[in-house]
Amino acid sequence: MSYRLVRRLNSSCVRCVSSSLSRTTEKARHPGSKTNFTHEIQFLNPQELPAIPTFRVLDNHGNIKTEEAPKISDDDLVEIYKKMSLLSKMDKILLQSQRQGRISFYMTCSGEEAAVIGSAAALKDVDTVFTQYREVGVYLWRGFTLQDVMHQCFSTHKDNTKGRQMPIHYSAKKLNIQCVSSTLGTQVPNAVGYAYSNKIKGIEAVTVTYFGEGAASEGDVHAAMNMAAVLKCPTLFICRNNGYAISTTTADQYAGDGIAVRAIGYGMRCLRVDGNDLFAVHRAVFEARALAIENSCPVLIELMTYRVGHHSTSDDSSAYRSIDEVNYWNKEDSPVGRLGLYLMKHKLWDSEREQAYAKECRKDIMGAFNLAESSLKPSPYLVFDDVYDTHSTQLARQRSSLEEHLKSYGEHYNLNEYDV
Amino acid sequence: MLCRKLLGRCALRKGEVTLQNVRTAAHFTYLPQTPNPALGDTTKLNMFQSINNAMDIAMEKDSSAVLFGEDVAFGGVFRCSLGLQDKYGSARVFNTPLTEQGIIGFGIGVAAAGTTAIAEIQFADYIFPGFDQLVNEAAKYRYRSGNEYNCGGLTVRAPWGAVGHGALYHSQSPEAFFAHCPGLKVVIPRGPTQAKGLLLSCIRDQNPCIFFEPKILYRIAAEEVPVTDYTIPLSQAEVLREGSDVTMIGWGTVVHVLLEVAQMAHDELGVSCEVIDLQTIMPYDSETIEKSVKKTGKAMVVHEAPLTQGFGAELAARLQEECFLHLEAPIQRVTGWDTPFPYIYEPFYLPDKWRCFDTVKKLVDYM
Helix, strand or coil, X not given: CCCCCCCCCCXXXXXXXXXXXXXXXXXXXXXXXXXXXXXXXXXXXXXXXXXXXXXXXXXXXXXXXXXXXXXXXXXHHXXXXXXXXXXXXXXXXXXXXXXXXXXXXXXXXXXCHHHHHHHHHCCCCCCEEEXXXXXXXXXXXXXXXXXXXXXXXXXXXXCCCCCCCCCCCCCEHHHCECCCCCCCCCHXXXXXXXXXXXXXXXCCCCEEEEEECCHXXXXXXXXXXXXXXXXXXXXXXXXXXXXXXXXEEHHHCCCCCCCCCHHHHHCCEEEEEECCCHHHHHHHHHHHHHHHHHHCCCEEEEEECCCCCCCCCCCCHHHCCCHHXXXXXXXXXXXXXXXXXXXXXCCCCCHHHHHHHHHHHHHHHHHHHHHHHCCCECCHHHHHCCCCCCCCHHHHHHHXXXXXXXXXXXXXXXXXXXXX | CHHHHHHHHHHHHCCCCCHHHXXXXXXXXXXXXXXXXXXXXXXXXXXXXXXXXXXHHHHHHCCCCEEEECCCCCCCCCCCCCCHHHHHCCCCEEECCCCHHHHHHHHHHHHHXXXXXXXXXXXXXXXXXXXXXXXXXXXXXXXXXXXXXXXXXXXXXXXXXXXXXXXXHCCCCCHHHHHCCCCCEEECCCCHHHHHHHHHHHHHCCCCEEEEEECCHHHHCXXXXXXXXXXCCCCCCEEEECCCXXXXXXXXXXXXXXXHHHHHHHHHHCCCEEEEECCEEECCCHHHHHHHHHHHCCEEEEEEEECCCCHHHHHHHHHHHHHHHHCCCCCEEEEECCXXXXXXXXXXXXXXXXXXXXXXXXXXXXX
């Protein structure tokens, strides 16, 4: 697929206002200056500047609003829809399983399915992805199986991360997706460094990093964006602005025009997008990728969306927001729903297929779930591996200590549940 | 300019303290070491030159290696990267914006992509904005991913330790903070020869390493250093002076204080001291120090960093665990006081040769 590539900077609002200031012809010569002098004193006030508009293609009722027809094939669209739907169903089941005490923790991305899968579908496999924690859709799109998900959530001996982390902290080297870490925003400068390495090796790819609007307040994100712009790293910064960082609303998170506008300050391109509009997300990421590679530069995309679910299973969002608000987004502006309406209108999907697919999803999810739940946990001695590339003598001693301990006290540790 | 300098010197001569001394007086004497003849030809290098040499060799042999940080392009504030941008180009040797958390986070990403990354932090005192990246990302990169990923190609270098006039923010020795973090390696050389060999080991080691460079040694420590590409193994302590009565353990600058004290102890007290340079703080060579303390029965650990929770605490705990029945005296720690590193009081703060000498006396007089 291809789009007519957009070259124009989407946000010229700052330029518009500042261009109304009269300039002399005298250029300021300071090393840090890039402009001319002006004799007019006028403080730039962000309250007087128009906010960056939100790019949208599909309305809430499944109608395309642009003149250009979306350039995703019908088959791909159905594939995307099915993945979004599967993700939504998997989330619901794993959430319930935590409530039943079968896994210890879970985070859903309900309401953000288009943001994660639409963006993933616009990337190429060669693009390395650094996620935050609410992007399992990217893993699923690239081929992370339901079984892979379940093995990690249950920390079985088949978990490729060897039971080291809490549920949802996936890693997928085979899919070129880096490992999740709970710390917020730390992945963002890592992605910039990765992009730099690719650039000097001549690898044609972007490095992609996701983060929420809350994480965007972290110093690491500021440092990363500045470095990416200065060092010209082909990086896609994809911010999921879903309205909440646990209970903290955007009003308590930032005073400026969201996250997108910060790009201007760093000297990089940006776009604000309706994150619940699959077509808009897909196109935005597709074009941003092309821009980043062509210009060897970073691009920031802010996907406006809504976190329908709680922050995690440790959160009850009814404590800080109304059920009416949640219901609005779930019913009126659901990414899965909007794409579904489009597909139905274009006869690419129908209620019969919907029912059949729902059954199939449930069967597949529960099959993977049950297998993982009944699998052994990894050997306890794996605690000591991978701290360094080889064991230090201290660790070798400590491992022996545990071995000795389990010889005498092993009966108290449910060792039959472990691959020992 | 010349007049002012002369006037300055004249005015101060009355008190026998010159402008020169205030900045450069050191609390120890650096004794150049004899090079290992097996390593072949040598050339006289000070420590910033030997570090420069190590990075030059590393970057020549490993065409992916990159070096970055604040001010590295023109040669670095301590001249460690002199000439390297000219030689390897600005894609491989480059300045970054002023952000330690960015430098280290970026370095982790470079290493995760399989590229050797040498990140310079301008002073160890400023490493703390990058503490989260080091502790939560670099150290855990391999472990948390089940060994799918690692950032072993990352080496973070930073000038470290007392310099005579550095005060709170140009003198710190933060090795204890990082030693407490499984997954990191922490290495500290005592001179140019060790700096070259240990830095090359760190750069090539497949784990994230922090290499602290005693800044006071950059210029005043100079000796014949082998020109060849050689490495000194990590996690191996070195016994510099054999002895039978007291074990002295230190790292970096303080090793030279200990060598001097060992000679004083021999000359004035007839006491035979064994001096050990730990070299790698984490993971450390406990075998060598245990063996020594079992022999002598008396041990002292010396470091510039504050007493409480300094790395001496770990060594004391380990030694009493493993050598308890051999001990003839409690394990002593001679360290900086539990204060921020002070300016005018530096001579009273540092674990200098008189405090160390007195500790030797206390150890041998204990029973």
